[in-house]
Amino acid sequence: MNPCFFDSGRILIPRSDLSLWSTIACDQFTSDPAYWEDVRRMTEGHPSAYHITLPEIYLKESEEATSRRIASINATMRRYLQDDLFTAYDGMIYVERTLRDGGVRKGLLGLLDLEQYDYHKGASSYIRATEETVLERIPPRVRIRQDASLELPHLMLLTDDPEGLLIEEIAAHKADYEILYDFDLMKESGHITGYLLNDPALAHVRAVLKTFSDPAYFQDKYHTTTSPLVFAVGDGNHSLASAKECYEQLKARIGAEEAAQHPARYALAELVNLHDDSLSFEPIYRVLIGADLEDLLHHLRAQAPAFHGGASKPGEISLHFQSGLERRTLSIPASPGLLPVSILQPLLDAYLAEHPEVQIDYIHGLDAVRALGSQENHVAITFQGMQKADLFPGIIQGGVLPRKTFSMGHAEDKRFYLEGREIL
Secondary structure (H helix, E strand, C coil), X not given: CCCCCEECEEEEEECCCHHHHCEECCCCCCCCHHHHHHHHHHHCCCCXXXXXXXXXXXXXXXXXXXXXXXXXXHHHHHHHHHCCCEEEEEECEEEEEECCCCCEEXXXXXXXXXXXXXXXXXXXXXXXXXXXXXXXXXHHHHHHHCCCCXXXXXXXXXXXXXXXXXXXXXXXXHHHCEEEEEEECCCCCCEEXXXXXCHHHHHHHHHHHHHHXXXXXXXXXXXXXXXXCXXXXXXXXXXXXXXXXXXXXXXXXHCHHHHCCCXXXXXXXXXXXXXXXXXXXXXXXXXXXXXXXXXXXXXXXXXXXXXXXXXXXXXXXXXXXXXXXXXXXXXXXXXXXXXXXXXXXXXXXXXHHHCCCCEEEEEECHHHHHHHHCCCCEEXXXXXXXXXXXXXXXXXXXXXXXXXXXXXXXXHHCCEECCEEECC
């Protein structure tokens, strides 16, 4: 592998029925056991990513049951390798994912260098988290990865490339590449095609990333003096943070020099242009269950006296509250680029700390959140959603965004497990 923070590597594709092999990311349908039971029935007796990943819905089981699942995952991975299930390809893969609505998302699959990734707020690395990482969610994922011989990614990285210099240029020459897979995904989740990049395409990727990571280019683009941010993690923040933690533990055991040559230094991920037409951003709203609207508004005003009632003026942002038939609005001055949720979430965290009886839920869709807000003792909070163009400036300005700031598309359109690589 070349000394680049995102580059080619040895990628494994199974020699099996890929429509049964490829399954959706583990963090989807976490409240829908019927979905996962259907996947279990479909893949029973067949090689499948389902048998070597741990859908998060099963984390609700007992500790003993979870341990058995992880042991089975590790044993099945070893068996798949021993059975020579995979064909290995050295390179990068251009991916076209046809979504359920007919849109086509273009991506580039490669290896990211965990030395160049940092999920902590205020990081200055090339690759950073988009949202606040909940540290309590890392240990369960570390348990799954630390003894695994394979990784199958559902990570999606984002690059801010409005001119289409990188992936779109690669896509324009796809007729020159070898097709590695081309099939329908299970449960009517669309279609996927993968192409192995040739040498000129690889050279193009490296040249563009060299430009994107140049401090002068970055500082001119964003009018800042900070270190270049080249990729932001769109999906899979906690899975990538767990890969980083496993790599840091490895360095502590075998030393930095030996770890630098170890395959666990890298993580397989798909890179997508933030400006891809098929990539939709949807805000994630808040609902407080068991809260009193007037008490909440009093708390917010006490914590941020600059709040005032009524619609926002230029240079201000607004938060909209609904509880039953009551509707209220608070507005506050904000610096350019600051997101409403960046103001709201710390204030809600403080409110919840003082009101342990109140629960918070994170809701997609205006209709859904307003329906919840109409219920007794519920407070729905809505605000203007983040635009795509706000993502990189928001991270550059604030370090990371608050957790549950946005969602990228519908559940069925999330990345499926398909390609793999050895990490032991």
